[in-house]
Amino acid sequence: MSAEGAARGSAGAAAGGDLGGAETGRPAAVLCGLGSWLPPVEVPNEQLCDRLGVTAAWIEQRIGVRSRRRAASGTATVAMAVEAGARALKSQGHARVDAVLLATVTSDHLGLAGAPEVAAELGLTGAAAFDVSAACAGFLHGLSAAAGYLAAGTFERVLVIGADTMSALLDPDDPGTAPIFGDGAGAAVLRAGDAAEPGALGPFVLGSDGGRRHLIQADGGGALDRYRCTGGAPLPYLRMDGREVFKQALGRMSTAVQESAARAGWPLAEVDRFALHQADARISGALARSLALPEHKWLSNIEQVGNTCGASVPLLLDHANAAGALRPGHRTVLAAFGAGLAWAGTSTVWPRLASGA
Known part of the structure; x- marks a missing residue:
């Protein structure tokens, strides 16, 4: 520092x-909890090289990646979001929020938002829950939406989760995308507070x-x-x-x-x-x-x-x-x-x- x-x-x-x-006294969204989860399956560069026709060093020098995680069969976005969300709730010190926002472009089911299922799995059935779709900027867009609800007094606490199973969208033979992306989830809890507070x-x-x-x-x-x-x-x-x-x-x-x-x-x-x-x-x-x-x-x-x-x-x-x-x-x-x-x-x-x- x-x-x-x-x-x-x-x-x-x-x-x-x-x-x-x-400005002291102005309503704001305050960060009060944080959590994340990565699938246990690790895929180092060496496992991709033969199929892609490149070297591990080429991947690292070009992209900066040495390894990434892949969701196992039967595990996808909702499951990862639940794990990250549970850790963020634990970080804030209790298990309740008024709303769950899930930022993702890899929904488990076509046409269905994943946030309600995430909320139910976290014991939050009845809470407002919806998905945000803005790709890699989705989590920050989710924070912005949550901040608006908190400032308006609609909610007191909101869980915002970013989760994507990018391996579901990747062509395993494409060196332009296959080495870049990984699977994972991260989450934050926001509460209503004052603009002068840390967080x-x-x-x-x-x-x-x-x-x-x-x-x-x-x-x-x-x-x-x-x-x-x-x-x-x-x-x-x-x-x-x-x-x-x-x-x-x-x-x-x-x-x-x-x-x-x-x-x-x-x-x-x-x-x-x-x-x-x-x-x-x-x-x-x-x-x-x-x-x-x-x-x-x-x-x-x-x-x-x-x-x-x-x-x-x-x-x-x-x-x-x-x-x-x-x-x-x-x-x-x-x-x-x-x-x-x-x-x-x-x-x-x-x-x-x-x-x-």
Whole structure:
């Protein structure tokens, strides 16, 4: 931690946190619980090399991934979301929330939201529950929706989960996608509170560009398939234009990072940690260089888990919190970019959170 960060952490412990220009008394969503879960099946690069015709070193150098997790047969998005959600509820200290939001693009059943099933499995039958679909930016969009409900007084506590079984969308013979993605889930509990508290989420930056949806998409499996009468239905595999996605991710997340910090009243140089969607290690590195910021401020776990889509940001936060890379008082900016295209960003002064493990 920088000297400035340490000083802010001490001040936060004594005075309730440093939220820059936050207005005391303004209603806000406050982070009060955190948890995550990864499937036990680990797939190192070496297991993919022969089929893809590449080396383990090539995968690591190009993407920054050494291994990823895969959901076992019979286990998918809802099961992972339940595990992560249970840990987040344990972290907050009790098992009740008023609503469950599930950010995912890999629903267990076509046409059915997974959030109600997750809520039931967690003993929350009767709670409001619905899915959020914004791909890799879904968790942050879910946080934004939850923050709105909390500010309006609709709910007192909301569980937001990001979970994706990306292996269900991958062509095992495609070197452009198969090595990148992993399966997993992460979750956070938000409660109604004050904008001056540690853990209060700052203003959100949200955006989309559907005109570039073709850059990341799976053609098969959707409602349009029933109208495809010639040539057979397309396979429901994810396809991605890596070069253009890199450019879009770099530009959109740069904007989200800068605007999130500015809306919080923080100069970029005074932000202690950046928690960005783990899309590709090269993107984070290029973003750090383009903003002239030290790379040690950029949290990372892509090496061990790959790109976990909607689970990426909450997994990163939980891992960093458990490892001590995120400490109370750290000024933290969150940002994500993904298919749609969709992007999002926000900020918080990191609170003291119990482990949900």
